[in-house]
Structure formats: C-alpha cells, structure tokens
Amino acid sequence: MGDEVTDYFENYLEKDSLFRNKAVLSSNHLPEEIKHRDDQLNQVAKIIAPCLRNEKPSNLFVYGKTGTGKTLAIKHTKDKLEKIAETKKIPLKIIYLNCKLKRIADTEYRLVAELARHFGKNIPATGLPTDEVYNIFFKALESDTKQIILVILDEIDQLIRKAGDEIIYNLTRINSELKNTQISIIGISNDLLFVNNLDPRVRSSLSEEELIFPPYNALQIQDILRARARDAFKEGCIDAGVIEKCSAFAAREHGDARRALELLRVSGELAERNNQERIRIEHLDEAEEKIERDRIIDAVKSQPKQFQAVLYSLLSIMQNKKEPLFTGEIYEQYKQFCPDAGLRPLTQRRVSDIIAELDMLGVINAKVISKGRFGRTREISTPLSSSIKVKMMKLTKDELSA
DNA sequence: CACCGTTCAGTTGAACTAAGCAACGGAATTCGG
C-alpha cells in the first residue's frame, strides 16, 4: 500500500503539470486586458476621472448578475487609478470592501470600523458607540490638504438589507462636514431590484450615475476562456470542444464567466489528478459536480454550530422521509438532537431564521407556503445529490462533536 | 357548485435581554525622595 503512495508521489513529480499558471483561472485574478467590457470600462473611467483633478466624482452604482465582470472592471480601474495617482502625487485613497464577508462589513458599525482601520486606526470589535466610531473615522479623514476618498462597496445590497440604508446617508454626510476631504461611493450589486426599496434620498445620492453590466453571451465567454486558457495551460492540452462546452454551460447560467473559469480550472485539476495529458469533455461534467459539492461544503463549514445542528437535524430527517420537509418537524428533531451535541436549543423563532439563511446559502430550498387550514410553514427540499447529503451529514457531525 | 368565513402552524416584525467589550474615573498600590 505504502509503495503505491510512494509511486504516486514519484510519478507526480516526474510528470509535467498541465498548468502553466493556474492563478490565471482563479476568480480574483486580474487579467491585463478585459474583454467585451470596453463600454463599461470607459464609462467608469469617465465617471471617476474627476478625482484625478481633486474633484469629487459622482457616486456610482453598478449592477449586473454574478460573473459579469463588475468587480473585475472596478478593481481594474482602481488599480490604474491608484497607479496614476501615485506617480502624479495626487492625494487619492481608494478602499475596496466586500460587504458580504461576515464579520467584516455586514453591519453599520463593522463597516465604519473597517473603513477607519484602513486609515490606521484601531477599532475594537465591540464596545464603542457607532457615533464614536464615526468620529474616529472623521478625525482620521481630516487633513489640511484636499483629498478624495473613493469607497467601493461590493455586494452592497447585502449590507443594506441587513443594516438599513442610513449607512449610505451617513457616509455622504461626511462630505458636508469635512472641508478638505470628499468621499465618493461606488456601490456594486447583483440585485437589480434592490434600488427600488431604498429611501428615495439615499437612492438618488447613491446612484448619481448608474452602470449596468449585461451578461456575457456564449461567444464572449468563449473568447474570454480562450484568452485565459492560453495563459493558464500548456500548449495543446485541451481537447477540442472543451472550451465551447464550458462556455455553453456558463451562458446557460445567465452568462456567468466566473463559473466558466472555475469549471475550466477544476476540469484541469481533475485531468491532472487522473494522470491524463489532456482535458476531455468528460472532465467538465465531473468538475461541475465537484464545484457544487465544494461550494456547499465550504459554505456549511464556515457556519456557526447552531447552523450545523439545524442542518444535521434536517438531513437526518431527510434520510428516512421523502421531501418536502416542514419547519415543525425539523425543529422537533433539532430540539432532541441539541443535548447530544451539547448545545442549548434555540427558540423556534431563531431556527426559523436559520432555515431562511440556509436557503440563502443555497444549501436548501425553502419556500413559505400555506397549507390551508393546516397552517403555514416553510416547505423545504434540497437541490443536493444524495452523495453530497451523506458527506454533509458526516461533516456536520464531525464539526459538532469536535 | 360557487362563495365565504374560520382555522391552523408558522412567519415576521419589534421590543427586549444577556453576554462581551472598551473607556472612564476613582481607589489602592507602588515608588522615589
């Protein structure tokens, strides 16, 4: 047995990797050239250019589905802008924050604290009044010379849904309170409708300029994939048709380029792992399943114990019962299970919220339905294949007993 | 059969509480002269 492993390692070393540079395929890689987004890039440039002359640019609101290059385009512009600002000694500070990251920027307090940290202030995670944090932030911003701050809030819809829209209002307030510092906000959102339920004042100030990123079509994705694949893989190790199929997959899913890239990367990894010299179409299917599995497992892993306990209960019911499940049964099971895991059971109110959040994560599908005289509940099913379910049961169980 | 009020099992929103943290300020301790 041991020899097999040794052999494998030796083989592994001798064998050439299929990849030339795997990083090119990762979703946070910034390519030199962004394809099929010229219009948007130009627009962004036009809108934020004034900050090079030390004037406050308009606030910008960018939306488009996932994987349409929003973040990429903005980051790209940010880099260029920073470079120019540096060489020309323009006092410009750009801060990029992803509001979706829990515990970083998902409440008003945490957001402002995080902003202040970018200015070298140390802000505790809790204990201070929010006003105080604003004050610290203001102080940090105050300066004798004119300067422009550009705050990029990625996935801003998540932030506002959780913490209300006053944040934006408060941030824009800074402009009137500080003489020499002006702050502009660039909001990025996946949700096209989310602007509609915003306070009109906030709405008009946030979206002084708007920019829409349409989904890529299959041909554009192909183009992008080809370009990246050229850098990422060694010559001639992709079967004909792989790129085409990959982009067709992605185009079907509302033109999500990120997904296409990930698919390609994972296919490459799988091919390599199986000691193949080329990436075949079969690898794509396999990759698709693996991605889904990894995504969900990652999502679950990073959740608190109570989440996992709820999920575990849910899955264990699902083992001996056909879908759909209802909140009541899950709560009962969960209550029974809690002592085993050494957890204090939460109230149903909270569990109800947890189920809603699991739904958001895409681990389960939950829909509120009315069962007529038999009340109202969430109807819960899961999009997962049974192999993932088994894996997840194991995972949650391990995490809970650890 | 169509219409309508009732009913149930959660959902959802709002107000409230406990836990954990930081800052503040006064009391206790230490220290050098």
Added chain:
DNA sequence: GAATTCCGTTGCTTAGTTCAACTGAACGGTGGA
C-alpha cells in the same frame, strides 16, 4: 506626594429571546341553481 495599576461602573454592539400581530389557502358550511 506623584505615578501606576486595579477595579467597578457605564454605555455600547450583537446574537438571540419574547411577544404579538399577521398570513393565506384548505376545510366545511351556506345558499343558490
């Protein structure tokens, strides 16, 4: 007597709880054809 450390108090955020209002379609009854 001054400087430093310690400790209790106050006021904050956040996760979770409690309370209560709300929901929406199936059930079962009613009346009309």
